[in-house]
Amino acid sequence: MKIPRTPWLLVVAAGFWAVVQLLRLVGFNDYYLFIANLSLVYVILAVSLNLINGIIGQFSLGHMGFAAVGAYVSGSITTLIYKLSPNVAAHYPGFVLALVAGGVAAALVGVAIGFPTLRLKGDYLAIVTLGFGEIIRTIFNNIDAVGGPRGLLGIPKFSTFTVILAFALITVAVIRNIAESAHGRNMIAIRENELAADLVGIDTTGYKVKVFALGAFFAGVGGGLYAHLLQIAHPTQFGFIYSVQVLIMVYAGGVGSLTGSVLAAFALTILTQVLKSFLSWLKAATDLPIGGDWYMVVYALLLILIMLYRTEGLMGTREAKLMIIPEEDEK
């Protein structure tokens, strides 16, 4: 007999929404709300990268390139609409469509990149995706219609907490359901042993390209939300170093664990903000010449230490199980 599952994801998201709304009433200021929003954007980016790096095991280093495509495409659309009529409330359907358009554009770029490059493995794939990420960024840096090196300015601030949370929920739900389906098991087979997966008849290249496109789609949506949160899309926001930052979230949380990515996205976004404020406080208090880059040093050390001492990250490949009905032991 099949007992319907409690939609825990929905419950957690609704709970989080309610808590933040309640906190808003008791002095949860805009800065804290911004951190919550930023964390949720990073949830989208980290979970979608985990689909590529963790579930199907293709090491991609250019995730922010896809986010850039989504940011610029959706940003251009909404900026255009906003200029025509600046009535914000009426634009939400258009905003959602613009985000999806950004995602689709990113997915198309993902397919275009995926076909030639996914034949490569491991470290070569990492370098090529890094290269493509940088090429995408360089292209935006040179298109004058989207601001070139100045960036795309004047993007309306459409990314509200509710919208970002909804998209984060959709991202996690879709990717989790895929990971738990038969397709997901095929992907894990490709991750564990590509040659063997090929030999039992799994269309490895097909899966890889599709997963790459799907990961790129959500990265594009995440990039769009990011641009509408900061109200700017700038080439430097999507540099290699930020792809690495998302990668650190995936590895800190545990490659292959979506729960881990969600937790790490929150933890590291908050850590970054805490470190930044601590450093500026220390600078003001002690009058020492402290550069703002020390928080990146912490990030780098974190990555090295995870790799040296806890390669599986926080969660390994496990997921948080909130089911009340005890599962059958899978071992």
Add this chain to the structure above:
Amino acid sequence: MGSIFNLQQVVNGLQLGSIYALIALGYTMVYGIVRLINFAHGDFFMVGAYAAYGAFFLFNAALGGSGLPMAGIALVLAMAASGGIALLTNRLAYKPLRYKPKLSSLITAIGVSMLIEYVFSAIPFIGPSFRAFPEILPSRPIQIGPNATISTQAILDIGVAAVLMIGLTVLVRHTALGKAMRAVSQDKDAAKLMGIDVEKVIGWTFLIGGSFAGAAGLLAGMTYPRIFPFMGILPGLKAFIAAVLGGIGNIPGAVLGAYIMGVAETFATAYNSLLGEGIAFAILIVVLLVRPRGILGEKTADKI
């Protein structure tokens, strides 16, 4: 028009290629021996440039501003600093992961690269801003054709690269250490059974590769006199691509790839600056699709 394909561009390309070659050698030697793309290698190059910069301010006054001894000291110190940091990186970050999955080492290498860059950028007396590299040796042009000159700096770049490369060739072909290196790159386990101290060979490889990157850092500082903590990223990537183009793990291949890369980039930049930025990646993608083992690389197959 038509003037972009001229002798001057070839000279400039060879000059750039010499710097790429010195970096690419470190990539290819390390890859040949431990099968690791050492992401932090570009940063060893940056460390070399800063070491030379520091050496200039420490010793120039004592030497009374004479160029050649100063350049010599800067070269030795740059090579020592980069070699030392390469050795340290290997010991602290890569050695514990030697027998773990390859991707762990690669990700650690990215972490090390970030660490070096941001520590340099965060330390107050280095800082994230650009610095002008001092003129150690004044450069002057020498006429070599109707429309082409070669600067003494270019001769120095090409000369230093050539001397170091000849030294490396002698080392690899005619010394016991070189023989051990070749053995380890062919089969680590068998080499160990033959009594070769594999870790020691790996350490030497990092030291030599790192010191070559340090020499390249000094030459790059003298040639393109502007240094900053992130200067290693792009030359590092391009040198890596050069090593892949030549056949990664293959020493003559890396040199060949680097000179092709230097000339190609110079021509592409003369044509269009955006193309100049992208040509390296275009070359990488074409090579990986058409001939993944590179020009001089040997064919390998997946083992079941």
